[in-house]
Amino acid sequence: MRKTVFLVSPEAxxxxxxxxxxxxxxxxxxxxxxxxxxxxxxxxxxxxxVLEALKAQASVVSVIARRxxxxxxxxxxxxxxxxxAEADFVVSAIAD
Amino acid sequence: MSxxxxxxxxxxxxxxxxxxxxxANDFCRERxxxxxxxxxxxxxxxxxxxxxxxDRPWDEPVAMVPPRNGAxxxxxxxxxxxxxxxxxxxxxxxxxxxxxLCEERFNLYAVQTTSHSCAPLIMVNGPVARExxxxxxxxxxxxxxxxxxxxxxxxxxxxxxxGGAIPGIGDMATYGNPAKFSYCAAENEAANPxxxxxxxxxxxxxxxxxxxxxxxxxxxxxxxxxxxxxGILGMIxxxxxxxxxxxxxxxxxxAVVLLSPEHAAAIAAAGYTKAAVKQYLYEHTRLPLAQLSxxxxxxxxxxxxxxxxxxxxxxxxxxxxxxxxxxVLIVMGxxxxxxxxxxxxxxxxxxxxxxxxxxxxxxxxxxxFGTR
Numbered sequence: 001m002r003k004t005v006f007l008v009s010p011e012a013x014x015x016x017x018x019x020x021x022x023x024x025x026x027x028x029x030x031x032x033x034x035x036x037x038x039x040x041x042x043x044x045x046x047x048x049x050v051l052e053a054l055k056a057q058a059s060v061v062s063v064i065a066r067r068x069x070x071x072x073x074x075x076x077x078x079x080x081x082x083x084x085a086e087a088d089f090v091v092s093a094i095a096d
Numbered sequence: 097m098s099x100x101x102x103x104x105x106x107x108x109x110x111x112x113x114x115x116x117x118x119x120a121n122d123f124c125r126e127r128x129x130x131x132x133x134x135x136x137x138x139x140x141x142x143x144x145x146x147x148x149x150x151d152r153p154w155d156e157p158v159a160m161v162p163p164r165n166g167a168x169x170x171x172x173x174x175x176x177x178x179x180x181x182x183x184x185x186x187x188x189x190x191x192x193x194x195x196x197l198c199e200e201r202f203n204l205y206a207v208q209t210t211s212h213s214c215a216p217l218i219m220v221n222g223p224v225a226r227e228x229x230x231x232x233x234x235x236x237x238x239x240x241x242x243x244x245x246x247x248x249x250x251x252x253x254x255x256x257x258x259g260g261a262i263p264g265i266g267d268m269a270t271y272g273n274p275a276k277f278s279y280c281a282a283e284n285e286a287a288n289p290x291x292x293x294x295x296x297x298x299x300x301x302x303x304x305x306x307x308x309x310x311x312x313x314x315x316x317x318x319x320x321x322x323x324x325x326x327g328i329l330g331m332i333x334x335x336x337x338x339x340x341x342x343x344x345x346x347x348x349x350x351a352v353v354l355l356s357p358e359h360a361a362a363i364a365a366a367g368y369t370k371a372a373v374k375q376y377l378y379e380h381t382r383l384p385l386a387q388l389s390x391x392x393x394x395x396x397x398x399x400x401x402x403x404x405x406x407x408x409x410x411x412x413x414x415x416x417x418x419x420x421x422x423x424v425l426i427v428m429g430x431x432x433x434x435x436x437x438x439x440x441x442x443x444x445x446x447x448x449x450x451x452x453x454x455x456x457x458x459x460x461x462x463x464x465f466g467t468r
């Protein structure tokens with residue numbers, strides 16, 4: 001009978017950082033939309049397509065659009081706070 | 097200190113496989129644990145030996161590694177170090193490098209996930225580098241030295257297995273970089289006419305330290321002819337001055353220059369201090385704005401340097417680094433008049449950490465960690 005051996009796993013499991021999601025209050029008749037461009041080329045064009053598609057399906061009453069200065073940096077807290085305050089729904093896009 | 101047997105009772109902490117080298121290697125590869133090359137199977141016995149000089153609790157994270165935010169415990173790091181071919185004396189440097197990489201200012205999340213070709217370079221200074229036989233001379237960034245090769249490889253495997261930088265999933269590098277197998281060397285302090293990097297950063301020369309930086313592969317600067325410091329520095333500056341790298345577009349970006357001992361000696365003999373070399377390079381690595389497309393000016397320069405390029409004329413000169421201290425000078429290599437430029441990832445800064453015991457005492461020798 002062949003001998004066996006135990007190998008130690010070099011892996012770490014995924015650490016989930018998802019917390020309790022706040023209740024959404026989406027009103028398709030008065031949607032306040034947020035657009036966050038992650039900062040790569042063409043992300044703005046992709047978001048423009050998405051915006052047009054959403055406008056065709058819902059009544060968008062306001063749009064707040066922001067762009068990160070670089071894709072490799074997190075969005076500044078103030079930018080996220082503004083999006084959270086002024087939008088019911090935020091679409092974030094990356095492109096290249 | 098927890099016993100390894102106790103830690104390994106956790107679900108998923110170990111796998112029973114046939115005690116056969118080829119079978120164990122196939123198992124590791126099929127689990128996605130390798131870099132494509134064969135590994136040393138991380139058996140319990142080998143991992144326990146790797147932890148011999150580790151004075152941290154073996155099951156408590158020393159860092160959380162993005163993008164997976166996996167917990168880098170000494171036990172998991174040791175398994176990666178075994179697979180990479182390390183010996184136990186190298187392991188404290190693997191732990192230290194991971195801690196440095198996970199400092200927030202290094203921006204490891206972006207470094208790991210980017211489409212850019214950067215890889216974390218691990219630079220070692222101090223007496224421990226010499227104790228471990230690290231190569232700082234001929235071919236220091238190449239193959240042939242166990243410590244350089246296996247420490248760098250262990251860190252890379254940990255970035256994949258703990259951090260989740262799996263090519264095509266967590267690591268989206270367009271074409272990658274051979275430095276993602278291993279990118280580790282020591283500074284040639286004996287041939288350095290100035291202060292070594294860790295002393296320049298405020299540490300005693302008797303201390304040992306690791307500096308990590310997210311850099312592209314070295315771009316050779318061949319100047320066998322110049323007989324003046326300005327001639328050599330001018331040649332280096334011409335290699336640094338490029339818009340194809342990220343440096344010009346990111347305010348924090350550092351420009352790493354590896355000076356060969358012969359180039360460094362010639363420059364220092366002309367009276368240049370390290371600070372003067374940095375100032376020279378800062379002043380002579382500028383490119384005309386007209387070389388950039390309209391899109392690059394609008395989407396990169398104007399966005400990241402608000403106001404500076406709003407009404408800029410085509411002849412305006414764009415600096416590659418934002419100040420002289422953004423140049424990082426390291427003396428490395430053997431004979432030959434070849435220096436090198438390592439462009440930065442961009443949104444990152446190099447991090448230097450001193451090698452210390454768990455109680456905070458600086459380490460002069462790996463023996464200072466004791467044996468478990």
